[in-house]
Amino acid sequence: MADYKVTNPATGEVEAEFATLTDDQLSATLDHAAETFTSWSKTELSERADLLRRAAAIYEERKDELATIITREMGKPMTQARSELDIVISIFHYYADHGAEFLADEPITDSPDGSAVMQSRPVGVLLGIMPWNFPYYQVARFAVPNLMIGNTIMLKHASQCPESAAAMEQIFRDAGFPQHAYTNVYASSAQIADIVIPDPRVAGISLTGSERAGTKVAAVAGENLKKVVLELGGNDPLLVLDREILPAAVKGAVQGRMANAGQACNAAKRVIVPAEFYDDFLEQFQQALSEIKLLDPLSEEAFIGPMSSAQAAEDLHEQVQDAVEKGATLHLGGDFDQRRGAWYQPTLLTGITREMRAYGEELFGPVAMVYKVADEEEAVKLANDTQYGLSASVFATDVEHAQRIGEQIHTGMIFVNEPAGTSAQLPFGGVKRSGVGRELGPYGMAEFVNKRLVKIAGR
Numbered sequence: 001m002a003d004y005k006v007t008n009p010a011t012g013e014v015e016a017e018f019a020t021l022t023d024d025q026l027s028a029t030l031d032h033a034a035e036t037f038t039s040w041s042k043t044e045l046s047e048r049a050d051l052l053r054r055a056a057a058i059y060e061e062r063k064d065e066l067a068t069i070i071t072r073e074m075g076k077p078m079t080q081a082r083s084e085l086d087i088v089i090s091i092f093h094y095y096a097d098h099g100a101e102f103l104a105d106e107p108i109t110d111s112p113d114g115s116a117v118m119q120s121r122p123v124g125v126l127l128g129i130m131p132w133n134f135p136y137y138q139v140a141r142f143a144v145p146n147l148m149i150g151n152t153i154m155l156k157h158a159s160q161c162p163e164s165a166a167a168m169e170q171i172f173r174d175a176g177f178p179q180h181a182y183t184n185v186y187a188s189s190a191q192i193a194d195i196v197i198p199d200p201r202v203a204g205i206s207l208t209g210s211e212r213a214g215t216k217v218a219a220v221a222g223e224n225l226k227k228v229v230l231e232l233g234g235n236d237p238l239l240v241l242d243r244e245i246l247p248a249a250v251k252g253a254v255q256g257r258m259a260n261a262g263q264a265c266n267a268a269k270r271v272i273v274p275a276e277f278y279d280d281f282l283e284q285f286q287q288a289l290s291e292i293k294l295l296d297p298l299s300e301e302a303f304i305g306p307m308s309s310a311q312a313a314e315d316l317h318e319q320v321q322d323a324v325e326k327g328a329t330l331h332l333g334g335d336f337d338q339r340r341g342a343w344y345q346p347t348l349l350t351g352i353t354r355e356m357r358a359y360g361e362e363l364f365g366p367v368a369m370v371y372k373v374a375d376e377e378e379a380v381k382l383a384n385d386t387q388y389g390l391s392a393s394v395f396a397t398d399v400e401h402a403q404r405i406g407e408q409i410h411t412g413m414i415f416v417n418e419p420a421g422t423s424a425q426l427p428f429g430g431v432k433r434s435g436v437g438r439e440l441g442p443y444g445m446a447e448f449v450n451k452r453l454v455k456i457a458g459r
Contacts, residue, residue: 004162004186009075009306009342010297018162020186026195032180033125033152034201040181041122041150045103048148049096055175056092059085059136062171068298069163070135074309075342077295077302080260087422088140091440094424099148102445114458120449122150124203127196129217131209132158132308133263139168141428142206142229143182145444151203153182156192160309193217198224204448207231208265211362211433229437229447231265231429233362234390236420237383238268241376241396241405243277248417249395250284253368256393256419258292258346261304262366263312265434266391266413266420269363271370272379278372282350285370286331289346306342307365313344316365323349323356333367360387380408390430391420412438 004018021029059066067081076084108116126146130138135157143153157165169184187196196202197220207217208231221228238256240249256268273281297305307313317336324330333347347367352359358369373379383392391413396402399416406414412430413420422428422440429438437447 003188004159006073006163007160007309008072009309012310012341015072016163018166018186020188021191023191023195026185026187026191029154029180029183029185030125030196030199030201033154033183036178036180037122037124037150037152037201040152040178043150045100045148048150049099051175051177052092052096052099052144052148055171055177056089056096058171058174059089059092062167066136066164066167069167070161071297071305073135073161073164074132075297075306076260077297077299077305079300079302084134084137087424088136091137091140091144091424095145095148095445098442099145099445102442103149103449111455114456116453116455119452119454120149120445121452123448123450124151125199125201126151126153126448127192127202127205128153128155129192129205129207129209129213130155130157132161133260133265135161135164136168137422138208139165141439141444142208145439146448147177147181149445149449151448152180154196154202155182155184156187156196157184162186193220197221197226202226204228206437206439206447214435227448229429229439230435231437231439232433232435233364233388234265234267234430234434235269235360235362235386235388236266236391236393236411237270237272237386237409238393238419239379239383239395239405239409240271240273240277240281241379241394241402242398243280244397245395245417246277246281246284250281250288252393252395252417252419253285254288254292257368258289258304258366261307261344262368263308263364265362266422268393268419269367269369270383270386271368272373272382273370274376274379275372275374278370282331282370285368286348289332289348289368292346294343294345304346304366307344308342310342312365313342316344316363316367319357319361319363320347320349320367323352323358326353326356328352328356328358362388376405380405383409387433388430389432390434391415393419 006016106118172182204227206229214230214232295302331348333345335345394402427441427443
């Protein structure tokens with residue numbers, strides 16, 4: 001049985017299979033990536049920028065084809081798949097336009113006895129381990145800045161995304177990048193742990209995925225003294241602070257929780273509302289959720305398609321059932337029938353307590369939880385009562401008030417009057433068990449560089 005295969009979550013049908021590399025093939029790929037680093041790291045920044053722009057143009061030309069691939073692989077509706085590709089294209093342009101600026105030497109103006117500068121230089125071969133929920137975007141935000149730096153990339157994608165993984169590698173080649181500057185590898189987790197991470201030529205690892213995967217990779221990396229960037233799970237809160245903001249908050253909560261079928265680390269998984277207007281919010285939120293229809297993800301009208309796999313839907317359903325059996329109120333949804341593929345109805349729960357799995361675990365799917373609190377102090381306390389710390393959203397008519405509340409929440413990102421999102425310019429990352437490091441923005445070029453000091457004695 002092939003480890004890498006395309007299983008259409010809308011139908012449950014296996015549409016393609018791809019062979020895993022042998023150990024010898026994987027070792028040869030490492031050899032090529034290391035050899036290519038020697039020459040790629042010496043190319044001019046302007047040349048790298050030009051190649052990034054060519055790749056962006058190819059993404060634009062192939063947008064519909066690429067969108068269709070991930071709709072088949074993991075069920076993303078076509079409109080959202082195209083939006084994901086728009087972000088990818090913007091990431092290529094952003095680093096092509098600003099990469100040289102971010103890598104410029106930094107003079108140390110108060111250097112004693114002479115002059116000194118800090119340089120940003122490439123470090124070598126990097127390993128990326130990427131998830132299925134945003135197949136193109138997750139790869140771009142790691143690979144693009146690091147290729148601009150002059151590092152070379154080996155990319156292990158999720159086993160259910162082999163077609164999109166191959167398509168991305170082909171784009172880099174068609175754009176004119178050296179053949180082994182970016183290499184897709186169909187490797188097993190054991191091969192990654194035993195062959196790739198311990199190799200001394202691999203300078204760092206970036207993983208986006210589950211907390212469990214992150215701890216395993218970090219442990220192996222630590223044993224081998226390798227730097228890691230980890231973007232892991234989230235249990236992100238969305239706080240609503242006043243009645244006047246309800247229409248915008250309801251809209252933001254629907255978009256923030258249900259986009260991509262709720263399969264986002266920074267989705268608004270916990271909506272927190274003061275008792276004063278809780279009933280009004282809940283009524284409006286439930287009505288908005290009830291109007292969402294499950295449609296063929298290839299349809300232009302689809303907002304929610306199937307989940308990524310029948311197993312993912314089954315796992316989510318077990319969490320929902322656990323909550324209901326322990327006293328939570330199911331207002332909407334909670335319906336799963338494995339015979340119909342990976343479809344899961346938009347679901348709304350209230351009355352979540354600590355005894356339920358849903359309180360502390362990440363619910364990775366279209367399940368919204370609404371909490372009633374007495375006041376803002378309790379809202380902040382509840383928002384912080386989690387092992388995760390990725391992002392939070394705060395909705396209020398008084399923006400300064402929303403900011404003051406937001407600053408009390410322990411996360412890597414705060415969004416005011418909008419659901420958590422992303423763009424090429426905005427650094428992305430969390431604290432606590434949501435991970436370490438940052439991607440995108442200028443910080444996306446600061447993780448895997450050799451910050452080298454050059455000191456020149458005075459005369």
